[in-house]
Amino acid sequence: MFGGFDYAVLERTMPLLWQGMLFTLQLTGLAICGGVFFGTLLALMRLSPFRPVSFFAASYVNFFRSLPLILVIFWFYFLVPKLLGRPIGGFHSVLIAFVMFEAAYYCEIIRAGIQSVTRAQVHAGYALGLTYGQTMRMIILPQAFRNMMPVLLTQSIIMFQDTSLVYVVGLKDFLTTADLISNRDNRPVELFIFAALVYFAICLIGSLAARRLQRTYAI
Amino acid sequence: MIEIRNVNKWYGQFHVLKDCSTSIAKGEVVVVCGHSGSGKCTLIKCVNGLEPFHQGAITVDGTSVGDKATNLSKLRSRIGMVFQNFELFPHMTVIRNITLSQVKVLGRSEAEAEERGRTLLKRVGLEDQAAKHPAQLSGGQQQRVAIARALAMDPIAMLFDEPTSALDPEMINEVLDVMVALAEDGMTMMVVTHEMGFAKKVADRVIFMDEGKIVEDTTTEEFFGTPRSDRAQLFLSKILSH
Numbered sequence: 001m002f003g004g005f006d007y008a009v010l011e012r013t014m015p016l017l018w019q020g021m022l023f024t025l026q027l028t029g030l031a032i033c034g035g036v037f038f039g040t041l042l043a044l045m046r047l048s049p050f051r052p053v054s055f056f057a058a059s060y061v062n063f064f065r066s067l068p069l070i071l072v073i074f075w076f077y078f079l080v081p082k083l084l085g086r087p088i089g090g091f092h093s094v095l096i097a098f099v100m101f102e103a104a105y106y107c108e109i110i111r112a113g114i115q116s117v118t119r120a121q122v123h124a125g126y127a128l129g130l131t132y133g134q135t136m137r138m139i140i141l142p143q144a145f146r147n148m149m150p151v152l153l154t155q156s157i158i159m160f161q162d163t164s165l166v167y168v169v170g171l172k173d174f175l176t177t178a179d180l181i182s183n184r185d186n187r188p189v190e191l192f193i194f195a196a197l198v199y200f201a202i203c204l205i206g207s208l209a210a211r212r213l214q215r216t217y218a219i
Numbered sequence: 220m221i222e223i224r225n226v227n228k229w230y231g232q233f234h235v236l237k238d239c240s241t242s243i244a245k246g247e248v249v250v251v252c253g254h255s256g257s258g259k260c261t262l263i264k265c266v267n268g269l270e271p272f273h274q275g276a277i278t279v280d281g282t283s284v285g286d287k288a289t290n291l292s293k294l295r296s297r298i299g300m301v302f303q304n305f306e307l308f309p310h311m312t313v314i315r316n317i318t319l320s321q322v323k324v325l326g327r328s329e330a331e332a333e334e335r336g337r338t339l340l341k342r343v344g345l346e347d348q349a350a351k352h353p354a355q356l357s358g359g360q361q362q363r364v365a366i367a368r369a370l371a372m373d374p375i376a377m378l379f380d381e382p383t384s385a386l387d388p389e390m391i392n393e394v395l396d397v398m399v400a401l402a403e404d405g406m407t408m409m410v411v412t413h414e415m416g417f418a419k420k421v422a423d424r425v426i427f428m429d430e431g432k433i434v435e436d437t438t439t440e441e442f443f444g445t446p447r448s449d450r451a452q453l454f455l456s457k458i459l460s461h
Contacts, residue, residue: 123269124306128320128372129296138319142310 009187010194020177021198027095027173028160034099035159036152039106044136046111057107064104070165073097077169090171102159109155113148114140153210157203174198220245220376220407221266226275228261235261236272237431243376248408250418250439253428254454259411260303262428263378266409267291267298280375296324299369299377304385305361307353307368313340314349317368325372332371339367343397359390363397376407383414415458419443427451 010017045057064072076097081087088096117140125135145152164175172180175195182191221243228236235258243249251259264270266277268284268291277284282294307316317336321327327335340346343363345356353361362382369377379398383391395417402408402421412418418425418439425442427435429450435442443455 120302120304120306121308123264124300124302124308126269126292127267127295127298127300127302128368129292129324130320131292134323138323139308143308146310 006187006190009181009185009190013181013185013191016177016181017174017194020172020174023091023172024160024163024174027091027098027163027166028156030095031098031102031159031163032156034095035102035106036110038099038103039110040141042103042107043110043114046107047114061104061107064101065108067101069097069101069162070168072101073165073168076100090166090169094166094169094171098159098163102155105155106152109148109151110144112151113144116147117143150210150214153206153213157206157210160206161199161203220247220280221409222276222278223262223266224276226262226265226272226277228265228270228272228274235431236265239275239428239431239433241426241433241436243407243409245407246405247423248402248406248410248421249424249426250422251409251411251426251428252413252415252418252454253434257428258431259428260380263380263409263411266378267295267300269300292324296320296372297375299366299372299374301362301365301369301377301379301382303381305353305358305365307361307365309353311352312349313345313351313353313356313364316353316364317371320368321371335371336367339370340364342370343367344393357390358386359393362386362390362394366394366397366401370401376409377401379408379410379412381411381413383412413458415443415455427454429454 042057042060045053046061048054048057073094076093077090080093080096121139121143122135125139130138163173166173167176167179170176178191178195182188223239223241226236226239227234237258239258239262241249251263253259261270265272266279266284268289272285275285279294279298283289284291284294307313308319311319314333314336317339318329318332321332321335322329337346337349340349343366345360345363345367348356348360348364353364356364366382382398383394386394391414395414398408398410398417399421410417410422422439425435425437425439426433427442427448427450429448434448435451437447442451
């Protein structure tokens with residue numbers, strides 16, 4: 001099987017593959033930032049004592065968590081330009097899809113993280129005269145993020161793998177690029193093995209970092 | 220200074236505070252004691268609005284705590300509070316714990332806040348611990364930092380919620396010494412504690428609570444001399460026997 005393994009095809013197509021990897025990394029990075037930002041907002045809303053607010057956040061989370069990601073990607077790719085009446089570009093539509101989808105998952109992680117910090121810490125902040133916003137920003141969230149860092153990282157690794165789903169709307173991420181090249185040059189074995197190794201290496205590094213963080217911050 | 224009038228509070232069906240009334244004058248030291256579950260911790264948390272109450276009124280220095288129009292953050296910044304489990308912020312250094320609210324709430328400059336912080340750390344005997352994190356300190360040291368943190372806001376009164384209950388026995392005194400010094404300086408203090416030695420030494424009055432009611436509210440001499448209620452006598456005999 002490996003008798004005719006052609007390394008040259010990898011070397012030749014490296015610039016193209018790198019392009020694809022850049023797309024994947026960019027999408028992952030931006031989606032993490034957006035997802036964590038909106039996930040934090042959603043988590044604070046879910047914990048709000050004001051019923052309509054927590055109900056809205058809970059509905060949002062339950063709704064997006066019961067949809068397949070691929071469907072959400074389709075949606076934003078085909079429906080949002082229709083709603084807006086103008087095209088928004090493939091990258092932006094999948095980025096919005098990922099941010100909105102991941103926010104639902106990050107929300108649940110962040111909510112658990114906030115709840116892992118004791119109520120008494122909130123009281124300590126209040127007792128010093130800090131407002132709700134100051135207490136959250138300076139006292140609760142820094143501790144919460146520390147506690148949930150390993151889980152956040154794990155979720156982000158899953159999302160990194162899920163970015164390969166953008167092939168359904170024809171965007172050229174790393175895996176799609178590898179697939180296109182394998183069809184064009186008829187070299188599926190080389191390219192898919194290479195792609196698997198790259199995904200494996202990146203995710204391994206990520207989960208080792210997660211485990212290390214877990215050990216550092218374990219109580 | 221602190222006025223508590225006919226305060227009632229329920230946790231669901233459970234009537235946790237029953238018609239509690241008392242007042243604490245400026246410079247007075249009042250110890251609140253009672254069995255666990257008697258409502259004493261709930262009462263002290265009502266004073267700075269950390270726990271809401273359903274009926275009655277509490278005013279601190281003329282400001283109503285229960286009033287929706289009251290700026291609670293502003294009121295709380297004038298009342299110091301010390302917690303059972305210290306509640307220092309574990310992700311900040313000792314000095315940052317003390318300067319944070321001075322800068323963010325009182326608007327002091329970092330330098331001013333740090334100078335005040337170091338003075339207070341010296342006062343509680345911890346001036347060399349400023350750069351450490353709370354987890355590197357013993358329980359007694361953490362509680363002294365917590366007292367310094369509360370004092371840094373120049374409070375008009377201090378609330379202590381079982382400040383020594385979570386401490387190992389050998390560390391209780393170092394915290395009580397700080398509190399005694401504070402009382403002798405004329406600070407208005409409301410202290411929930413089981414430390415009857417502390418009560419005898421510095422309290423002007425003792426309040427004894429049982430099942431959500433204030434059963435005794437009398438001078439310290441009278442409380443330890445002739446407590447009137449059976450429950451208070453039973454409580455004292457249990458606590459003083461060891």
